[in-house]
Amino acid sequence: MVGRTIGHVRFNEPGQWAFSFEPGVGIGVECPWRLLQGGSVAISSEDHSQQYGLPAPLDVAEVATNLLSLHLVTHVDVREGTADLIIDFGDALRLEIIPMSSGYESWGVTTPSGFYVFAQGGGQLSGYRAGA
Structure with a gap:
């Protein structure tokens, strides 16, 4: 993911988020996530479809796409024990994907080479290559 940009963020009912990186990397997310800007929460999955007194x-998919598409990924980290996925976009933005289940898969990354990585319940990672 490092050196790539986000092409778009989508919300697929009933509860999956899709982050598409250019070219050819995707993250499917079925847990809470938040986007930090300057160390504060700019937007999160919990904000989707909320009005908050706005017109x-x-x-949230549109807001996240607009914020993230202008920045390159500079660093990616997975927290050991929790499988929190942290994606830095320079000094300005950080995407934090936060697994909350001890039993369900929380997120999965697909790559152009056909390698898949999944965050299993309880914070474990699992990976495989398609066709292997």
Whole structure:
């Protein structure tokens, strides 16, 4: 992911988020996530469709795409024991994907080479190559 940009963020009902990186890397997310800007929460999955006194409900996918698409990924880390996925976009932005289940898969990364990595329940990682 390092050196790539986000092409788009999508919300797929009933509860999966898709982060597409250019070219050819994707993350499917079925747990909470948040986008930090300057160390503070700019937007999160919990904000989707909330109105908060605004003229219209928030389209979090659009807001996240607009914020992230202008920045390159500079660093990626997975926290040992929790499988929190932390993606830094320079000094300005950080995407934190935060597994909350001890039993369900929380997120999965697909790569152009056909390698898949999944965060299993309880914070474990599992990976495989398609066709292997």
